[in-house]
Amino acid sequence: MKLDDIDKKILHQLQKDSKITNKELSLGLNLSVTAIFERIKRLERNKVISNYVALVKPELIEKGFMVFCQIKLVQHSKSYVIKFENEVAKLQEVLECYHVSGEYDYILKILVKDMEAYREFMVTKLTNLEHIGSTQSTFIISPIKSTTAISL
Amino acid sequence: MKLDDIDKKILHQLQKDSKITNKELSLGLNLSVTAIFERIKRLERNKVISNYVALVKPELIEKGFMVFCQIKLVQHSKSYVIKFENEVAKLQEVLECYHVSGEYDYILKILVKDMEAYREFMVTKLTNLEHIGSTQSTFIISPIKSTTAISL
DNA sequence: TTTTTTCAGCATATGAAATTAGATGATATC
DNA sequence: GATATCATCTAATTTCATATGCTGAAAAAA
Numbered sequence: 001m002k003l004d005d006i007d008k009k010i011l012h013q014l015q016k017d018s019k020i021t022n023k024e025l026s027l028g029l030n031l032s033v034t035a036i037f038e039r040i041k042r043l044e045r046n047k048v049i050s051n052y053v054a055l056v057k058p059e060l061i062e063k064g065f066m067v068f069c070q071i072k073l074v075q076h077s078k079s080y081v082i083k084f085e086n087e088v089a090k091l092q093e094v095l096e097c098y099h100v101s102g103e104y105d106y107i108l109k110i111l112v113k114d115m116e117a118y119r120e121f122m123v124t125k126l127t128n129l130e131h132i133g134s135t136q137s138t139f140i141i142s143p144i145k146s147t148t149a150i151s152l
Numbered sequence: 153m154k155l156d157d158i159d160k161k162i163l164h165q166l167q168k169d170s171k172i173t174n175k176e177l178s179l180g181l182n183l184s185v186t187a188i189f190e191r192i193k194r195l196e197r198n199k200v201i202s203n204y205v206a207l208v209k210p211e212l213i214e215k216g217f218m219v220f221c222q223i224k225l226v227q228h229s230k231s232y233v234i235k236f237e238n239e240v241a242k243l244q245e246v247l248e249c250y251h252v253s254g255e256y257d258y259i260l261k262i263l264v265k266d267m268e269a270y271r272e273f274m275v276t277k278l279t280n281l282e283h284i285g286s287t288q289s290t291f292i293i294s295p296i297k298s299t300t301a302i303s304l
Numbered sequence: 305t306t307t308t309t310t311c312a313g314c315a316t317a318t319g320a321a322a323t324t325a326g327a328t329g330a331t332a333t334c
Numbered sequence: 335g336a337t338a339t340c341a342t343c344t345a346a347t348t349t350c351a352t353a354t355g356c357t358g359a360a361a362a363a364a
Contacts, residue, residue: 014206054166097296144249145241
C-alpha cells in the first residue's frame with residue numbers, strides 16, 4: 001500500500017495521540033472530516049495501523065522492574081527455534097522478544113514487580129523452556145525515553 | 153493511587169484495545185457506563201494511563217530495520233549524563249532509551265529504514281553526541297513478540 | 305475528441321457514544 | 335446521630351463517528 005504525505009501526517013498524529021478527533025485532524029490538514037475518516041479506515045483495512053492501545057505507566061501498576069534478558073539456545077534446528085519462540089511469546093512477563101544477531105540469539109524485554117519476582121520468573125518459567133543455553137540479564141535503572149505498552 | 157480489581161480489568165482491556173466503548177466495558181464488568189467513564193477519567197488524571205496511541209507496522213512505513221545499540225559514556229558526572237539523556241531523547245530514530253546496569257550504560261532501541269540509514273544515523277547523529285565512549289550494535293533479525301509503537 | 309468510469313473529495317444527516325447533571329445510597333468522620 | 339464524601343446510578347445533552355449521496359477531476363475507453 002502506498003502512503004502519501006497526508007497519510008504519513010495522519011499516522012504521525014495518531015501515534016502521538018489516537019484520541020485526536022477527525023475534526024481536529026481535518027483542521028490541521030485542510031481536508032474534510034470525511035476525507036480524514038476514509039483515509040484512516042483505509043489505513044486500518046490495510047493493517048498499516050494494527051490497533052489502538054492505552055499506554056500505562058508500569059511503576060503505577062506494581063510493575064517497576066524491567067530487564068533485558070539475552071538468551072542463547074543450545075541448538076538451532078528449525079523445530080527447536082519455533083518451539084522456543086512459541087513458548088516465549090506466551091509468557092506475559094515478556095513484553096517483547098526479538099531474534100537478533102551477535103553473541104546471543106534472542107533479546108527479551110521483561111517486566112515484573114521486583115527483583116524477587118524476576119528471580120521467580122527465571123527459575124520457574126524461563127529456564128524451564130527447553131534448549132536454553134546461557135542467559136544474561138541487564139537491569140534497567142531508569143527509563144529515559146519509552147513508548148512501551150505495558151500488560152498487566 | 154490505589155487500583156482495585158475493576159481498575160485493573162479496565163486497564164487490561166484498554167491496553168489490548170483502546171477503542172473499546174465504555175458500554176462494552178460496562179457490560180463485561182457489571183457497572184454503569186458512567187461508572188466506567190469516571191474510573192477511566194480518574195486513571196487519566198492520575199497519569200496511570202499516560203496516553204493513547206495507534207500502533208503502526210514498521211515494515212509498512214519503510215522502516216524495517218531495528219537495532220539495539222548499547223552505549224558507554226566516557227564520563228559519568230551528573231551534567232554529562234543529563235546532557236546525553238536530553239540529546240538522545242530528541243532523536244526521532246531512538247524509540248526507547250534506558251539507563252542500565254552492566255558493562256554498558258545505556259540501551260537504545262533504534263528504528264530506521266535500512267542498514268545504510270543506520271550507518272548514517274550513527275555517523276551523523278549518535279557519535280556526534282558528546283562524551284560517548286564505545287557502542288555496540290545488535291541487529292534484529294526478526295521480531296517474535298512486540299508491542300512497540302513506531303514513530304514516523 | 306468525446307464519453308464513460310473511477311476516485312477522492314465534499315456537505316449533510318443520523319445513530320451511537322461520550323459526557324454532564326442531578327439523585328441515591330453506602331461508608332467514613334465529627 | 336448528623337454530616338460530609340464518594341462511587342454509583344438514571345436520564346438528558348452534546349459531540350463524534352459513520353453512512354449516504356453529490357460533485358468534479360483525472361484516467362480509461364470509445
